[in-house]
Amino acid sequence: MIPSKFDYVKPSSVADAVAALQQGGEDAKILAGGQSLIPVLRLRLATPSVLIDLGGIPELRGIREDGDRIVIGAMTAYHDIIRDDLVKQHVTLLAQATETVADNQVRHRGTLGGSLAHADPAGDLGAVALALDAELVIAGADGSRTVPASDFFVDYFTTAIGEGEILTEIRFPKYTGWGSHYEKFNRTAQAWSMVAIAAAIRVEGGSIAEARVGLTNMGTTPIRATGVEQALVGQPATADAVRAAADRVTEGTSAPSDADAAADYREHLAKVLTGRAVLAAAG
Amino acid sequence: MKLLADMGAYLGLVGPGVPILGAFMFNSIYKFPAYKFTCTNVFTTKTLTDAYRGAGRPEATFAIERIMDELAVELGRDPLELREQNWIKHEEFPFTTVCGLTYDSGNYEQATQQAMELFDYAGLRREQEERRRSGDPVQLGIGISTFTEMCGLAPSRVLGSLSYGAGGWEAASIRMLATGKVEVITGVSPHGQGHETAFSQIVADQLGVPFEDVEVLHGDTQISPKGLDTYGSRSLVVGGIAIVKAAEKVVAKAKKLAAHLLEASEDDIEFSGGTFTVRGTDKGKAIQEIAFAAFMAHDYPEDMEPSLDSDAVYDPENFSFPHGTHLAAIEIDTDTGHVDLRKYVCVDDIGNVVNPLIAEGQVHGGLAQGIAQALFEEANYDEQGTLVNGTFVDYTLPSAADLPSFDTRVVSTPATSNPLGVKGVGEAGTIASTPAIINGVLDAIRHLGVTDVEMPTTSQRVWRAIQEAQGRSTQKTPVDTHSPGAGLGSIDPNNPQGEVQ
Numbered sequence: 001m002i003p004s005k006f007d008y009v010k011p012s013s014v015a016d017a018v019a020a021l022q023q024g025g026e027d028a029k030i031l032a033g034g035q036s037l038i039p040v041l042r043l044r045l046a047t048p049s050v051l052i053d054l055g056g057i058p059e060l061r062g063i064r065e066d067g068d069r070i071v072i073g074a075m076t077a078y079h080d081i082i083r084d085d086l087v088k089q090h091v092t093l094l095a096q097a098t099e100t101v102a103d104n105q106v107r108h109r110g111t112l113g114g115s116l117a118h119a120d121p122a123g124d125l126g127a128v129a130l131a132l133d134a135e136l137v138i139a140g141a142d143g144s145r146t147v148p149a150s151d152f153f154v155d156y157f158t159t160a161i162g163e164g165e166i167l168t169e170i171r172f173p174k175y176t177g178w179g180s181h182y183e184k185f186n187r188t189a190q191a192w193s194m195v196a197i198a199a200a201i202r203v204e205g206g207s208i209a210e211a212r213v214g215l216t217n218m219g220t221t222p223i224r225a226t227g228v229e230q231a232l233v234g235q236p237a238t239a240d241a242v243r244a245a246a247d248r249v250t251e252g253t254s255a256p257s258d259a260d261a262a263a264d265y266r267e268h269l270a271k272v273l274t275g276r277a278v279l280a281a282a283g
Numbered sequence: 284m285k286l287l288a289d290m291g292a293y294l295g296l297v298g299p300g301v302p303i304l305g306a307f308m309f310n311s312i313y314k315f316p317a318y319k320f321t322c323t324n325v326f327t328t329k330t331l332t333d334a335y336r337g338a339g340r341p342e343a344t345f346a347i348e349r350i351m352d353e354l355a356v357e358l359g360r361d362p363l364e365l366r367e368q369n370w371i372k373h374e375e376f377p378f379t380t381v382c383g384l385t386y387d388s389g390n391y392e393q394a395t396q397q398a399m400e401l402f403d404y405a406g407l408r409r410e411q412e413e414r415r416r417s418g419d420p421v422q423l424g425i426g427i428s429t430f431t432e433m434c435g436l437a438p439s440r441v442l443g444s445l446s447y448g449a450g451g452w453e454a455a456s457i458r459m460l461a462t463g464k465v466e467v468i469t470g471v472s473p474h475g476q477g478h479e480t481a482f483s484q485i486v487a488d489q490l491g492v493p494f495e496d497v498e499v500l501h502g503d504t505q506i507s508p509k510g511l512d513t514y515g516s517r518s519l520v521v522g523g524i525a526i527v528k529a530a531e532k533v534v535a536k537a538k539k540l541a542a543h544l545l546e547a548s549e550d551d552i553e554f555s556g557g558t559f560t561v562r563g564t565d566k567g568k569a570i571q572e573i574a575f576a577a578f579m580a581h582d583y584p585e586d587m588e589p590s591l592d593s594d595a596v597y598d599p600e601n602f603s604f605p606h607g608t609h610l611a612a613i614e615i616d617t618d619t620g621h622v623d624l625r626k627y628v629c630v631d632d633i634g635n636v637v638n639p640l641i642a643e644g645q646v647h648g649g650l651a652q653g654i655a656q657a658l659f660e661e662a663n664y665d666e667q668g669t670l671v672n673g674t675f676v677d678y679t680l681p682s683a684a685d686l687p688s689f690d691t692r693v694v695s696t697p698a699t700s701n702p703l704g705v706k707g708v709g710e711a712g713t714i715a716s717t718p719a720i721i722n723g724v725l726d727a728i729r730h731l732g733v734t735d736v737e738m739p740t741t742s743q744r745v746w747r748a749i750q751e752a753q754g755r756s757t758q759k760t761p762v763d764t765h766s767p768g769a770g771l772g773s774i775d776p777n778n779p780q781g782e783v784q
Contacts, residue, residue, distance in 0.1 A: 039676060043674070043676065103682075103684075185619065185621070185742075187659070187679055187741065187742070188659065188679060188680075188681055188682065188684075188685045189682060189684035189685050190682055190684060191679070259663050259671070259672070260741065260743065261743050262743070264757060265743045265746060265747070265757070268746070269619060272618045272619055273619075
C-alpha cells in the first residue's frame with residue numbers, strides 16, 4: 001500500500017520544528033529515521049496530516065562527552081552509535097544492544113531518539129536507557145526540560161513527551177569499566193525481540209558490587225528488574241548465584257501473549273536469558 | 284495411507300489434484316509389497332490451497348521419511364541402515380513400483396554414501412551421543428531425508444487417465460535466421476529459472492552454433508502461442524526435450540540441403556560441431572551457410588521447402604525421477620527451545636546437468652523454502668477463520684542470516700527416459716528438506732521423551748514439548764492472534780488499530 005496524503009515539512013532548527021509541531025496540531029507526526037513510522041504509514045495504521053522531518057537539524061545529531069555524561073543527539077543513527085568510541089568505552093551496553101536492532105540498512109536510518117520516543121516495548125533501546133538511568137532532554141515552546149528514564153516510559157507507545165514537544169538528546173552516565181551484555185531472543189535474526197535482557201554489572205573482588213538490568217517486551221513499557229538487581233548485589237558472579245537472582249526477573253512484569261510466545265513462555269525465557277546476560281556481563 | 288486434505292474454502296486451479304499427485308509417492312524409494320491410498324478432500328474456512336513447489340510430493344515425502352525414522356526408533360536400528368535395507372538397489376532399475384510407476388534410473392547408495400561422508404555422519408553421531416551422556420543443555424539431532432519425486436509433468440495419457448484437465452506435452456519452434464542467428468520459441472515461460480541460459484546451451488550444443496547467437500523467446504502468446512508452461516519441474520525435461528526434437532528436425536532439413544549443395548548423397552553427410560561435411564573429404568558447409576542458402580532459395584532440392592525452421596511437440600513417455608539424500612544437523616537449546624540448523628548437506632541425483640550454477644541455485648532456493656516450512660512459516664487464523672498474518676510485516680520468513688551455508692553436491696545417474704539424460708531439479712529442495720529438518724528436531728530431543736512437534740517447530744513449541752514430555756505442564760495462556768502488524772514490534776491491545784503516538 002501507499003500512505004494516505006500528508007503534508008511534509010523539514011525544519012532546520014529545533015525551534016522551527018517545535019513551531020511546526022504546534023502549528024500542525026494533533027495530527028502532526030514527527031519523522032526521525034522512519035524505522036517504524038514508514039511501515040505504519042504504508043499500512044495506513046497512521047494517517048497524519050503533516051510529517052515533520054527532523055532530518056535537517058544538524059544539532060540533533062552527534063555524540064559528545066559532557067563531564068560525567070555521554071550525550072547523544074536524538075537523531076543520531078544506530079550505525080553511528082555502534083561505531084562511536086565514547087559509547088563503546090563508557091556506555092558499552094548501548095552499543096551492544098544497538099547492534100542487534102534490525103538489519104544494516106535500518107541501522108543506517110533508524111535513530112536512538114526515534115526508537116525511545118516511539119516507545120515500542122519490543123524495541124531494544126528503552127530497556128538500555130532505563131537500566132542505565134539515562135536522562136531525556138525534551139524541548140518545547142517554553143524551553144527544555146530533563147526527564148529521567150524511569151519517568152519517561154508511560155504505557156504502550158506513550159512517553160512523557162507532551163504535545164508540541166520534541167525529544168532532543170539522551171544523556172547517559174558513564175559506566176566505564178563495567179561489564180555488560182544484551183541478550184536478545186527472537187524468531188528470526190532480524191525480527192523484533194520476543195524477550196531481551198539488558199545487563200550491566202560491576203564486579204569487585206569476585207562479587208557483584210552493582211547491577212543494572214532492563215527488560216525488553218515484558219510489559220507495556222521497558223521494565224527495570226530491580227528485584228534481580230538487589231538479589232545480585234553482594235553475590236559471587238557464579239552460575240548458581242546468578243540464576244537464583246534471575247528467578248526474580250518476573251516481579252512487576254506483565255508479559256504479553258502473541259502468536260510467537262505466550263506470557264508463561266516469555267516469563268520462562270526472561271529467567272533463562274537474565275542468567276545468561278548477567279553471566280556474560282560479569283565476564 | 285489415509286489422507287485428509289485441506290482444500291480451503293473453495294477450489295483453485297488444481298487443488299484437488301495435489302493429493303492425487305502425492306498418492307503415487309508415499310512408497311518413495313522403498314519396495315512396498317502392497318499399498319492402499321484413500322483421500323478425503325475437505326472444505327474448510329481457510330484460504331484455498333493449490334499447487335506449490337512440490338505439490339503433493341512434499342506431503343508424501345514428509346509422511347514416508349518421518350515414518351522411516353519412527354520405524355528405526357521402534358526397531359532400535361540406525362535410520363539410514365533401515366532405509367538402505369528397504370530401498371530399490373541401483374542394479375534393480377528400471378523398477379516398477381507398487382503404484383505402477385517405472386523409475387527409469389537412480390542410485391540411492393551413491394548419493395547416500397557421498398552425503399554421509401560430506402556430513403561426517405559417524406562423527407556427528409558420536410558428538411550426539413556425547414552430548415546426551417553429559418546432559419548438555421544444547422542437544423544435537425541428525426535429520427535424514429532420502430527422497431525421490433515424480434516430476435517432469437507429464438505423459439499426457441497418464442494425465443488423461445487421472446481426468447486431468449490438460450495434456451502434459453510441451454511445444455518448441457526453432458527459426459534459422461538468414462544472419463546465422465537462431466531464434467528458439469518455447470512454451471515454458473521462466474519466472475527466474477534461467478530458461479534462456481539453459482535452452483541456449485542446449486541449442487548451441489545441438490546445432491553447433493555459438494551460445495550467444497541463440498535467442499530464446501517466450502512468455503507472450505503473440506510470440507509463443509502454444510505451451511503448457513513452467514511447473515512440476517518440467518521445463519528442462521519436457522520443454523527442453525521439445526527443443527531437442529525441433530533441433531533434430533532442423534538438422535535433418537539442413538542435411539538434405541547440404542547434401543544437395545555439396546553434390547553428395549545424404550547418407551555421406553556427417554554433422555559435427557555445426558558443420559556438414561562429405562564423409563572422407565574436406566568439403567563442408569557450416570549450418571549458418573545452409574540457413575542462408577535456404578533463405579536465398581536459389582538452389583534447393585525439389586522435394587523440400589526452402590526453410591530449415593521446425594516445430595516440435597514433445598509428449599514424454601515417462602515422468603522424471605530425481606532423488607537425493609539430505610542430512611541436517613540440528614542443535615536445540617533445551618533451556619529455551621531454540622532450534623538452530625547448524626549444518627545442511629545434500630547430494631542430489633539429477634541426471635546430466637545442463638547448467639551447474641542454475642541447478643545449484645534451484646537447490647538453494649528450494650532448501651530455504653522447505654526449511655522455512657519446517658522452522659518458520661505458518662498461516663495463522665483466528666477463531667472466526669480470519670487470516671491474521673496476511674502481510675509480510677507479520678508473516679515470518681527467514682533471511683540468509685537464519686540459514687547456514689548449504690553444502691550441496693550433485694551426482695549424475697543419467698535418466699534413460701529422455702535423450703539428454705536430464706531430470707527435474709526445481710522442486711527437489713522443497714520436497715526433501717522439510718522432513719530432514721523435522722526428523723532432526725525430533726532426533727535431538729527424543730531422548731527427553733518428545734515424540735512429535737507440530738510444524739513450524741518454533742522455540743515455543745519445542746520448549747512446551749520438552750516440558751510436557753518431562754511431566755511439567757505448561758499453562759498455555761490464550762494467545763491474542765488479533766495482532767495486525769505484530770511484526771512492527773508491539774500492538775497496544777487498547778488500541779488494536781495500531782495508531783502510533
